[in-house]
Amino acid sequence: MSFAIWEQVLLLALVAGSAALFIKDLTPKIRAIRAGDSDRPRTDRLGERILRVIKEVVFQSRVVGGRPVAGTLHALVFLGFMVFAFETTDHFLEPFHLPFLATLFGGALPAFKVVLAVAAVLVSVGILGLAFRRFVMVKISPDPKSYSSGIVAMMIFLLMLTYLNGVAETPLLEKANWWVHSLLIVAFPPLILRSKHFHILMAPVDIFFRTHRLGDLLPLNLDMEAMEESEEEISLGLEKLADVPWKMRMDFLTCVECKRCTEQCPANNCDQELNPRGFILEGRKALFLEPDSAVIGNVISEVALGQCTSCGACESICPVGIEHLQVLTGAKRAQALASGVGMVASEFLETTESHGNCFAKQPSVRKKLIEELGIPIFEKGKTEYLLWLGCVWSYNPDARSSLEAFVKVLERAGVSYGVLESESCSGHHSRRQGEEMQFQTLAGENIERFKDQQVQKLISPCPHCLHTFRREYPTLDGSLSIDSIHHSELLIELMRNGSVPLDGAKANGHTVTFHDPCYLGRYEQQYDAPREIIGRTGLPFKELGRRRERSFCCGGGNAGFTFQHEEEKRVDQERKREIKESGANLLVTACPECKMMLDATVEETKDLAELVADRMKPS
Ligand code: SF4
Ligand code: SF4
Numbered sequence: 001m002s003f004a005i006w007e008q009v010l011l012l013a014l015v016a017g018s019a020a021l022f023i024k025d026l027t028p029k030i031r032a033i034r035a036g037d038s039d040r041p042r043t044d045r046l047g048e049r050i051l052r053v054i055k056e057v058v059f060q061s062r063v064v065g066g067r068p069v070a071g072t073l074h075a076l077v078f079l080g081f082m083v084f085a086f087e088t089t090d091h092f093l094e095p096f097h098l099p100f101l102a103t104l105f106g107g108a109l110p111a112f113k114v115v116l117a118v119a120a121v122l123v124s125v126g127i128l129g130l131a132f133r134r135f136v137m138v139k140i141s142p143d144p145k146s147y148s149s150g151i152v153a154m155m156i157f158l159l160m161l162t163y164l165n166g167v168a169e170t171p172l173l174e175k176a177n178w179w180v181h182s183l184l185i186v187a188f189p190p191l192i193l194r195s196k197h198f199h200i201l202m203a204p205v206d207i208f209f210r211t212h213r214l215g216d217l218l219p220l221n222l223d224m225e226a227m228e229e230s231e232e233e234i235s236l237g238l239e240k241l242a243d244v245p246w247k248m249r250m251d252f253l254t255c256v257e258c259k260r261c262t263e264q265c266p267a268n269n270c271d272q273e274l275n276p277r278g279f280i281l282e283g284r285k286a287l288f289l290e291p292d293s294a295v296i297g298n299v300i301s302e303v304a305l306g307q308c309t310s311c312g313a314c315e316s317i318c319p320v321g322i323e324h325l326q327v328l329t330g331a332k333r334a335q336a337l338a339s340g341v342g343m344v345a346s347e348f349l350e351t352t353e354s355h356g357n358c359f360a361k362q363p364s365v366r367k368k369l370i371e372e373l374g375i376p377i378f379e380k381g382k383t384e385y386l387l388w389l390g391c392v393w394s395y396n397p398d399a400r401s402s403l404e405a406f407v408k409v410l411e412r413a414g415v416s417y418g419v420l421e422s423e424s425c426s427g428h429h430s431r432r433q434g435e436e437m438q439f440q441t442l443a444g445e446n447i448e449r450f451k452d453q454q455v456q457k458l459i460s461p462c463p464h465c466l467h468t469f470r471r472e473y474p475t476l477d478g479s480l481s482i483d484s485i486h487h488s489e490l491l492i493e494l495m496r497n498g499s500v501p502l503d504g505a506k507a508n509g510h511t512v513t514f515h516d517p518c519y520l521g522r523y524e525q526q527y528d529a530p531r532e533i534i535g536r537t538g539l540p541f542k543e544l545g546r547r548r549e550r551s552f553c554c555g556g557g558n559a560g561f562t563f564q565h566e567e568e569k570r571v572d573q574e575r576k577r578e579i580k581e582s583g584a585n586l587l588v589t590a591c592p593e594c595k596m597m598l599d600a601t602v603e604e605t606k607d608l609a610e611l612v613a614d615r616m617k618p619s
Helices: 003-033 046-058 061-066 068-096 100-135 147-165 175-192 196-209 226-230 245-256 262-264 276-286 304-307 315-316 326-341 346-355 362-374 389-395 397-413 430-431 436-451 463-476 488-498 528-537 571-581 590-599 608-614
Strands: 385-387 458-459 483-486 512-514 586-589 604-607
Touching: 003 068, 003 245, 046 196, 061 068, 068 100, 068 147, 100 262, 100 528, 100 571, 147 385, 175 196, 175 463, 196 245, 226 245, 245 276, 245 326, 262 276, 262 315, 262 512, 262 604, 276 326, 276 385, 276 512, 304 326, 326 385, 326 430, 326 590, 346 430, 346 436, 362 389, 385 590, 389 397, 389 590, 397 488, 397 604, 397 608, 430 463, 458 604, 463 483, 483 488, 488 528, 488 608, 512 528, 528 608, 571 590, 586 590, 590 604, 604 608
Parallel strands: 385 458, 458 483, 512 586, 586 604
Antiparallel strands: none
């Protein structure tokens, strides 16, 4: 095709206009991001970050994993976009007689043209499928009224259509077709900045900077003297918008509004006010308010904040790297440390403060239990494993059967184990309530005990405590080096090496189902050990609908197991409904708090240790 000079000039003017509009709209967004401080190193472990971007952006792993059908359609559009980046460059250089593709591909150009044609068809299928889902299947659409999505979908479809027409043997209205294709492309950059399609630019960046693990909390520096001496105002959580760090600002602007987080949120599933997509989008609006505006009220309400169980389902499914848990914990820290009002679990915090455990029990109760069950005390330099009891196994009489069963298994397997003379609460829930001061105090007490006893290996039946010991204590004291494991991980090791033989004849009419605890599954990625243990019992097993990465919280997180929930529909009720519907008559749990929350849902509820102890061959 030949182009007149005026056409070349017009094209340059259009491209320059598009670029100018793009920069004009991008500038306030960049300014809003740059207004935030840094909350942590965000470029460490560079290789891991790059690999994550390749996996999640190039291979669209989270996009497809979260919603297989819509995700695959999205992946088609995305992959087509990558291929078409080459074609678009060539398209704009064509009027200037610069053969970009021919130079790049040489003799392989015809093959690449075939790839382009196939990509154009796949992108058309993908975008039409997504548009159908959004505007026709309105019941499952995240936002059927998103007109900008409709316009962008139509533009992408027209782009593909004009491309296919342009490369046809006898193109219709060839020159006009070329110009329509060009106009669609130059209209694209300003449009993406004014819609949720900003994520096309931002998602790879946001994913790159994301924390290395779910809900990665860093300790606050609570050195009072340093705070008093400091001339700068020290932030104690997300009190004001000025406290919102740059990554969180980027999160607010990157959200693609897909609603996956809200669909996963247990509180939202129970018609409660908490809405993860909602508070991320409120955050987007709030970025342009006065810096001293409050976060609670402008980003998330006090009521919604109190409904969060810290289950992590929202953050773990987000396809663009948004860190919901940093917002939630940051706001809770501001409640607990700065304003001191609005916390839902204040009674939990007061009891833990006064007793060192949330059951308001005296240490003598734990001591008596240890004596009654004949549990050995950990001996420095002699005992291999420290058995951590945690508050529920220490003080809740209903948990006695679980502890008794685990002790029976340890004895049968000849494991060298012992408990501490005294424990403080691990501080897990205090930290999730934002009470960083209480967390650090409790953690400090336990760390001192661990160090004093030279503990090297620790078994915890509680995934909350496990997560805290494994991930969070080392950030308080870098010299701490303890191999902490969940009791399911030890149980399966003992079963595999033959130390705990099971009696296969003991099938007794039970059909088992298993509830994945949030902090063992999503936070610690341990899904298989409990299933292998159940599998080895030979009992019929029924999976719950929501399981593994998509498990539904029991409602006990964020200290929820310690207080009466006032919502009309509670999270535990919804999970119990699902467990009942599974048809199983034995629910197996792997967390003392889940067991408390879900007890009596079906005929029997047992901890994994009880399941094993019941079927263990006598020695
Ligand atoms: S952590 Fe769980 S409860 Fe909290 S907002 Fe996310 S999904 Fe909802
Ligand atoms: S926060 Fe993430 S999962 Fe939620 S709507 Fe936005 S992009 Fe989707």
